[in-house]
Amino acid sequence: MEYFMSYANLGVALFLLISMAMMLGRLLLGPTLYDRLLAVNSFGTKTVLFLCVFCLVIDRPDGVDIALLYALMNFIATIAVLKFFRYRALDVSLLESHITDRDGAAE
Amino acid sequence: MASTILLDIGFMAMLVVVAFAIVRLRSLFAIVMLQGVYSLVSAAWFVSLDAVDVAFTEAAVGAGVSTVLMLAAMLLADRESRPVPLGRQIGPLLIVVFAGLAMFYAVGDMPAYGDAHSPANSYVGHDYLDRTAEEIHIPNVVTAVLASYRGYDTFGEAVVVFAAGLGVLLLLGLNGNAGRWRAKPNGVRVSKQAAPAARKRPLPADAPQPMSAPAATIMTTRAKKPAAKKKKGGSS
Numbered sequence: 001m002e003y004f005m006s007y008a009n010l011g012v013a014l015f016l017l018i019s020m021a022m023m024l025g026r027l028l029l030g031p032t033l034y035d036r037l038l039a040v041n042s043f044g045t046k047t048v049l050f051l052c053v054f055c056l057v058i059d060r061p062d063g064v065d066i067a068l069l070y071a072l073m074n075f076i077a078t079i080a081v082l083k084f085f086r087y088r089a090l091d092v093s094l095l096e097s098h099i100t101d102r103d104g105a106a107e
Numbered sequence: 108m109a110s111t112i113l114l115d116i117g118f119m120a121m122l123v124v125v126a127f128a129i130v131r132l133r134s135l136f137a138i139v140m141l142q143g144v145y146s147l148v149s150a151a152w153f154v155s156l157d158a159v160d161v162a163f164t165e166a167a168v169g170a171g172v173s174t175v176l177m178l179a180a181m182l183l184a185d186r187e188s189r190p191v192p193l194g195r196q197i198g199p200l201l202i203v204v205f206a207g208l209a210m211f212y213a214v215g216d217m218p219a220y221g222d223a224h225s226p227a228n229s230y231v232g233h234d235y236l237d238r239t240a241e242e243i244h245i246p247n248v249v250t251a252v253l254a255s256y257r258g259y260d261t262f263g264e265a266v267v268v269f270a271a272g273l274g275v276l277l278l279l280g281l282n283g284n285a286g287r288w289r290a291k292p293n294g295v296r297v298s299k300q301a302a303p304a305a306r307k308r309p310l311p312a313d314a315p316q317p318m319s320a321p322a323a324t325i326m327t328t329r330a331k332k333p334a335a336k337k338k339k340g341g342s343s
Contacts (some may be wrong), residue, residue: 010111017117020148024121027144028128033136044170045178051154057111059108062159066150066166073171077143080175084182 009057014052037081044074111155118152133187143174160249181277 022044048067052071055063124147132138146169153162218225235256237246243251253261 009158013114014117015119016113017114019118024124024144027137027140028124034133036137040144043144044147047151050151050306052113054111054151054154058157063154064164066154066159068152069163069166070147070170071331073166076171077174080178081140084178 004059009053011052012049013057016046016053020050041074041078042072043068044077048074058094115152118148120156121148122152133190135181135184135186138188139174139177139181142177145172146173155173176275176279183279185297250339 010013023039023043023046027036027043028037030036048070051063051067051070055067119120122145125141125148129138129145132141146165148160150165153159153165185254218227222228235252239245239248239251243255245251
């Protein structure tokens with residue numbers, strides 16, 4: 001049973017690898033930059049999943065820490081990219097800009 | 108495990124594809140994204156090679172910090188790079204090929220994996236392995252060397268990195284002044300507007316729109332106007 005499980009995990013890891021390759025294709029071909037942004041985000045999620053599965057494959061639980069770090073980093077990078085699109089600067093308080101956006105004559 | 112070599116090959120193939128795409132693409136934004144993906148893939152590959160600590164650093168620095176820094180640098184520059192004429196590509200290509208061949212030549216002199224008589228394992232390495240457990244009382248020898256045996260060295264490195272980070276932040280002007288200090292842009296797609304943080308006054312009337320017009324043109328790299336319109340309508 002254990003023998004089977006290790007091969008099952010390896011198969012899952014391979015499938016994740018294939019789906020990462022498909023994300024890569026969307027990233028390269030993507031006509032708009034929104035497609036690319038979504039592809040990058042999804043690619044990061046796939047990497048997190050892959051790391052978790054791979055830690056089961058090689059039987060070393062250390063990698064789950066890296067998976068956690070990846071999840072956080074992925075989020076930070078996506079937020080930074082979206083802020084860059086919207087405000088053309090990275091040092092913008094999201095709360096204040098939201099208020100001034102709602103009614104332009106605020107302040 | 109020998110069966111994970113399939114995963115290694117898959118990761119290396121992906122790295123090659125991403126590297127070629129970074130070289131060939133012209134849209135700098137896509138290149139920044141691809142650099143993040145390159146770092147993600149290489150960190151996953153490091154985990155698969157059992158170098159968990161290197162992967163940790165790669166994930167933190169490569170995927171997280173450098174993406175944000177590259178984006179901030181893009182605020183100061185054009186959004187697209189101009190193609191380099193073929194004549195100027197020959198020299199760098201020769202240098203890269205030569206350096207690659209030299210590395211392949213050097214691989215033959217490297218000690219075997221886990222060789223007990225390699226230089227890294229013969230001199231102070233033994234002492235560290237023998238004495239870490241009783242002197243420092245932590246299981247990870249690498250951490251003991253970095254944080255205790257060479258603690259002053261690590262402290263100096265931290266100071267250097269801090270100074271470098273300060274310099275980068277001053278250069279990039281992350282407080283929204285980047286839009287005003289931009290070095291002379293040589294393209295037409297750069298917006299002249301300063302960032303809202305630098306403006307210090309209410310946004311103009313077209314503020315509630317998802318993005319300003321120049322930003323919309325940046326969105327579509329191939330400059331497909333109808334596609335951009337459809338995207339805007341769908342999102343609102």
